[in-house]
Amino acid sequence: MAEQATDRLVRMLGILTYVEKHGDTPFAELAEHFGVSVAQVRADLNALWVASEPGDSWFPIDFSADAYEADIAALVRNDGVSQVRLSPREAVALVGALSTMGAAGALPEAGTQVLAKLREALAEPVTVIGDDHVAPEIRESLLEAMRRYRLAEVEYVDAQDRRSTRVVDPHRLVVIDGHAYLECFCRRAEDYRVLRLDRIASVTVLDGAVEHPPTDTAGFTLTPAFRATVRIARSGRWALEDMPGVVIEDAEEDVIATFDVADAAFVAGRLLSVAPHLRSVTPNRLVDELRRQAQSVLDVQR
Amino acid sequence: MAVPKHQRLLNLIIGLSSTRHRLTRDQIRDTIEGYEPLPHGASEEEVRKAEQSFERMFERDKKELRELGVPVETVEDPVHGDEIGYRIRPAEAAMPALDLTAAELAVLGVATDYWRGAVLGSDATQAVAKLASSAEHGPRVELPFAALPAVGNDAVAALVEAVADRQTVRFEYSSSSSGAGTRTIEPWRVVLRAGVAYVIGFDRDREAARTFRVQRIGGAVTPVGEPGAYDIPDEIPLGALAESGDVATARVAVRPESGHALRRRGTAAGADGGWDLYDVEYAHADALVAEVLALAGGARIVSPAGLAKAVTKAATAALEVERG
Incomplete structure (x- = not known):
């Protein structure tokens, strides 16, 4: 399917803003950063180059032709063109998802930072209510185990109030319906499991290394009876x-x-x-x- | 060769941003590269056709720019009678410099998964594409975090737009108290709690603020009347959704090896026969009653009496449920 004109426009403005901020940039870096081919980067730069004010009176964007020949984007002039702000829907989508992850207790450090930046720039586009019942030491221990590829022993209380101690290969923290879960391989069940974080009573990082790879099918695996x-x-x-x-x-x-x-x-x-x-x-x-x-x-x- | 659409849209943004005052439709058609100026010496029929095709193209372009977040303003000028003009204020259209790190950009990728399959999914992807412009370039960051899509209802997207435009909407709603029916509301704010979306607004028929669970909206959310039709109050009543400042304490008795969640939340308060006693804070009585019921005899409420009564009432009713 052909690319949507607005998707292309957003990327073109993105490339322009990126080069303006970071200085002369090789095409290869632009291609990697924006997830397109070098040929597409060239096409986008050309489209920016010929952008004109009414009546073709003025071309507000100019790149160095010599640098272009060397596959480098070097901005000579940009007369006030820049990336456009987020629409209300876009703002709600991002802030809503990040805040929900945060309220569930499964937002990485970088997520807290980016959420703060977005909130400052966007003036709270959506209200997110939640109470994170996950103890910080539980989350930190699990993240440490995942970072070091170690097994973890978890004490777990399931939805029917059954208490158990399991050794798991921890894979990642995932938010499902507003709650945080640990995706893991459970050595006791010999199968993949998702354990709700606020039902984990304690975590001990073990010396043994993770052996079971993460599963491709995330989320719940219970089959309806x-x-x-x-x-x-x-x-x-x-x-x-x-x-x-x-x-x-x-x-x-x-x-x-x-x-x-x-x-x-x-x-x-x-x-x-x-x-x-x-x-x-x-x-x-x-x-x-x-x-x-x-x-x-x-x-x-x- | 015709000017491609992305080029025309860029020229339109540049033209409307650089104008001192405004551009009228005629000026846009005749001077912005990408629209077809009226042909010289054309017949009346040809002029009419060209005007129609310009109108269609410009209306669509204007709508797409607005959806993209570019505020295309309508400017009326009394000197020129009813001829409408347009402009973009560059400061309002520009993305603020957020200077994201590579790790922060990676988290945004996880956040887009949360809306996968829903209308807001493409909005989230578009937003990340915009934010990539001011992010540092670094090696790909793999995060041990994920978000599974929430129960989707595309009404959320329409409601977010209605809030932004301050435009009244109408929809079919299945209420828990008054049955299914058409609601007309002035939406004030979208609220998310534990993966569930709500909208709070002024209900025109009931003449009061109401909270609606978006999942209970059936069919489309239809705008009614003009944008900017009402003001959104500074303080929005969260009603039952609020965190609830009022916390009460219940004494709960739990059997040994039972009620682990209650034990973790509560404060030990001695023992009574074979039961361990805990004082547990609660904001919503219903939630604590449900928790005790779900333990199926593993716990009972000692006090307050009202909660104990609610537990027996529910259990008694359950014994009388008919087989379907």
């Missing part, structure tokens, strides 16, 4: 909106949600919290699990 259908009053709808593969349809005063279930105990725990709004649940095994958990709660809570 079955599909559930839940009828719930509108007021309880929010609890089901982020279920995997969810489809929600309006049904009079209720909604009917269908979604994938990988772990019935986990989903039953979710349903329990909105039980006063629930009308019906399918299949039976999910209903049974829900009732079993409810009875266990009533046995202890008075």
Whole structure:
């Protein structure tokens, strides 16, 4: 597909601004920095060269012809042309993503710096709310293990409150739905796992070296066991909106949600919290699990 | 040969930035390299066609520049009657010098992944391309960080534009309290929390500030009326989205080897029979109740009584849920 005119324009203005800032620049460096071929750099420079004011009265951008022959971009004159600012959408996209990573507790140091620069220049284009529950020493220890390619022993409490100690090959920190996770190979499960950072109680960096390479398929690997259908009053709808593969349809005063279930105990725990709004649940095994958990709660809570 | 579009757009930016006052449509067509001046001695029919084709081309160019973030201003001049002119203020159009390091540029690459598959994804990529202009050149930086795309809803992009333009919008919304219906709002601000997008604005029909979860918007977000139609208040009420300054403390009893998350957050407060007691701060009662319920008997609330009651109420209701 041919390149969009505006994409090309942004790169041309980028090359101009870059050369103005950094001084004489070899074409090869421009090609690498902007991710295009040297031939494309030449074409972009030519397009800048012939840019004109109305009536062809003045050519505001001029490069040295001698330097051009030597594959170097050397700016002779730039009469006020520069890269254009971020649009509101662009600003929200970048600041929103970086702030979400920060709120989740998985933003690198350089990210904090660039976010501060963007916020200063763009006057807070979007509000991001979040509370990072990740202890700094957990994050630092994991980053140290990753930096040195060492194994780590982590104490982990899963969503069902099961506590375990595992040795993992740590790969990277990833933000999924606003929460930070560790992507790793778990030696105990002998498989790739994502562990939620705020459920890691402690990290010990071990001497052993990482042996398992990172997986290509990032994120969750749980395979759904079955599909559930839940009828719930509108007021309880929010609890089901982020279920995997969810489809929600309006049904009079209720909604009917269908979604994938990988772990019935986990989903039953979710349903329990909105039980006063629930009308019906399918299949039976999910209903049974829900009732079993409810009875266990009533046995202890008075 | 016709002047390519990127060249024409660059000349248009230069022309509108360098004008002392403004350029009218006729001036743009006749003097900016890339548009076709009216042919000399053309017939009325030919002139009409040429004017139409210029109008179409210029309107599209103007729209694309505005989408790119270039503020193309409309300037009316009483001396020239209703003939509209245009200009760009160079200081407003230029990217501020951010001087990014190679590592900072690499983080921005990770941030674009967050919007992959959504409309804002191409905006993020475009933004990084712009920021590369003032970044240092260095060896490629590999970061052990990633962001997976959030649950996408392209309404976010339209709402961001509406906020920037201060333009009223209309959309179909499934509310938790009042069912599905059409909402007309003056959007004030887009808010992200834990990967979920919200928009806060003034609801025209309810005549009050409201918060909308963007995921519940069905179909398109349609602009209504003119841009600049309302003012955005300095203080935007975050309502239920707020961090919540009001924190209360609950006493929770947890079984041994249970409630690890509660133990980590709470303060040990002794023991009671076979249970360990913890004082746990909470901002949202619902969240703590849900957490205790999810432990399925591994924890119970000692106080306050209201929370204990909420736990039993939910569990009792769960026993009565019908099989579908």
